[in-house]
Amino acid sequence: xxxxxxxxxxxxxxxxxxxxxxxxxxxxxxxxxxxxxxxxxxxxxxxxxxxxxxxxxxxxxxxxxxxxxxxxxxxxxxxxxxxxxxxxxxxxxxxxxxxxxxxxxxxxxxxxxxxxxxxxxxxxxxxxxxxxxxxxxxxxxxxxx
Amino acid sequence: xxxxxxxxxxxxxxxxxxxxxxxxxxxxxxxxxxxxxxxxxxxxxxxxxxxxxxxxxxxxx
Amino acid sequence: xxxxxxxxxxxxxxxxxxxxxxxxxxxxxxxxxxxxxxxxxxxxxxxxxxxxxxxxxxxxxxxxxxxxxxxxxxxxxxxxxxxxxxxxxxxxxxxxxxxxxxxxxxxxxxxxxxxxxxxxxxxxxxxxxxxxxxxxxxxxxxxxxxxxxxxxxxxxxxxxxxxxxxxxxxxxxxxxxxxxxxxxxxxxxxxxxxxxxxxxxxxxxxxxxxxxxxxxxxxxxxxxxxxxxxxxxxxxxxxxxxx
Numbered sequence: 545x546x547x548x549x550x551x552x553x554x555x556x557x558x559x560x561x562x563x564x565x566x567x568x569x570x571x572x573x574x575x576x577x578x579x580x581x582x583x584x585x586x587x588x589x590x591x592x593x594x595x596x597x598x599x600x601x602x603x604x605x606x607x608x609x610x611x612x613x614x615x616x617x618x619x620x621x622x623x624x625x626x627x628x629x630x631x632x633x634x635x636x637x638x639x640x641x642x643x644x645x646x647x648x649x650x651x652x653x654x655x656x657x658x659x660x661x662x663x664x665x666x667x668x669x670x671x672x673x674x675x676x677x678x679x680x681x682x683x684x685x686x687x688x689x
Numbered sequence: 690x691x692x693x694x695x696x697x698x699x700x701x702x703x704x705x706x707x708x709x710x711x712x713x714x715x716x717x718x719x720x721x722x723x724x725x726x727x728x729x730x731x732x733x734x735x736x737x738x739x740x741x742x743x744x745x746x747x748x749x750x
Numbered sequence: 751x752x753x754x755x756x757x758x759x760x761x762x763x764x765x766x767x768x769x770x771x772x773x774x775x776x777x778x779x780x781x782x783x784x785x786x787x788x789x790x791x792x793x794x795x796x797x798x799x800x801x802x803x804x805x806x807x808x809x810x811x812x813x814x815x816x817x818x819x820x821x822x823x824x825x826x827x828x829x830x831x832x833x834x835x836x837x838x839x840x841x842x843x844x845x846x847x848x849x850x851x852x853x854x855x856x857x858x859x860x861x862x863x864x865x866x867x868x869x870x871x872x873x874x875x876x877x878x879x880x881x882x883x884x885x886x887x888x889x890x891x892x893x894x895x896x897x898x899x900x901x902x903x904x905x906x907x908x909x910x911x912x913x914x915x916x917x918x919x920x921x922x923x924x925x926x927x928x929x930x931x932x933x934x935x936x937x938x939x940x941x942x943x944x945x946x947x948x949x950x951x952x953x954x955x956x957x958x959x960x961x962x963x964x965x966x967x968x969x970x971x972x973x974x975x976x977x978x979x980x981x982x983x984x985x986x987x988x989x990x991x992x993x
Contacts, residue, residue, distance in 0.1 A: 548830065551828060552829045555825060555828050558910070558913065562913065562914050562916075562917050563917060566917035566921065571928075573929075577876075577928075577929045579929065579930050579931045580930050580932075600930055637863075637864070639866075647932055663866070664866045664867055664870070665865055665866055666865065666932055667796065667934055668934050669934045669935045669937040670937070670944045670945070670946075671793045671796070671800055671803070671937065671944070671946060671949050672793065672945075673790075673792075673793075673948050673949065674791060674792065675794075
């Protein structure tokens with residue numbers, strides 16, 4: 545066997561080993577590397593009251609209620625499977641809206657309300673001109689190339 | 690909290706992103722070109738000097 | 751003379767190719783940026799900030815594509831010991847790091863008005879930052895090493911480093927699918943694009959344009975290394991003649 549072939553086989557083994565280790569490591573990180581937990585994940589797990597955590601989900605349609613102080617809002621975060629009421633006092637990003645994604649830093653209160661101390665807006669992967677954004681929902685189908 | 694970004698303030702972010710891209714890409718392009726031109730000039734000078742059999746002229750730095 | 755035959759043939763192609771890549775690349779980038787800034791509408795939600803897409807996405811692709819080619823060069827170095835592979839790997843590292851840094855910086859500038867934050871440790875951003883550190887490590891490992899003085903070949907360690915680092919590329923790509931992240935999922939997949947046609951076309955121009963500029967930078971840096979090699983070889987020979 546030529547030395548070149550030996551090196552090629554060695555390199556192939558090394559590549560397979562590294563790729564395997566990477567996939568194993570990545571899947572082991574599955575929970576730890578998650579940036580937020582969804583309402584369903586929070587409800588399924590053991591939630592510790594007052595433990596700092598990050599909740600992410602869609603803002604449920606018609607759920608945003610502004611309180612009398614003008615700064616505090618209540619809304620419902622949902623992932624389609626479960627919902628968690630959220631309360632936040634402060635300024636939210638421009639993109640924060642009903643039927644849109646959000647991520648909240650905060651903690652669960654004993655009564656099951658998630659009290660957020662910071663809210664980020666999450667947007668989806670669709671981009672389109674404003675005229676198309678005004679169209680009825682069912683027409684907003686991304687063009688397939 | 691409108692769900693839409695509007696107003697003229699957003700252009701500052703766009704301009705910053707484009708300016709930074711232009712600046713850094715331009716800097717690496719320029720530096721790579723300069724280094725290449727200098728090295729090839731030195732290499733060419735050495736080759737013609739060598740052909741004449743003399744010692745290399747120019748600063749071999 | 752094996753080590754010289756290949757660089758000579760390479761230069762015969764690289765020298766006339768460099769100005770073409772530079773010229774066409776610059777034209778496409780400038781045209782794409784002009785179109786992206788003035789000819790297409792803003793996004794229905796993100797408004798004008800979505801225009802950052804036309805510089806952010808090419809940077810991301812080239813940062814990742816750069817390491818992929820670095821790893822291929824490392825493999826060729828390890829197995830076939832082709833004289834140009836180490837030179838290519840050294841030449842790729844700097845533009846690869848440039849576009850990775852640009853991806854992170856433009857993403858940060860884009861994140862502030864849209865998400866409401868400059869930086870978060872989500873899977874996409876963290877793995878992209880790891881790529882930046884990988885490039886920095888490769889440059890630190892290879893800059894001024896023994897191989898650089900001996901024609902530009904990579905040491906076995908540096909070549910293995912390039913290969914092992916490649917595992918980060920699929921992780922970056924899949925990070926928004928595997929893990930809950932702040933960064934949205936992929937817009938452009940094998941199945942199609944969720945960027946509307948009206949907004950998509952300048953991206954094609956900047957993507958191709960930046961790729962050509964990337965190629966031009968790699969060629970220029972390879973030519974520089976080859977020229978330095980020839981100077982060193984020539985000086986060695988002259989020194990031998992004087993002895």
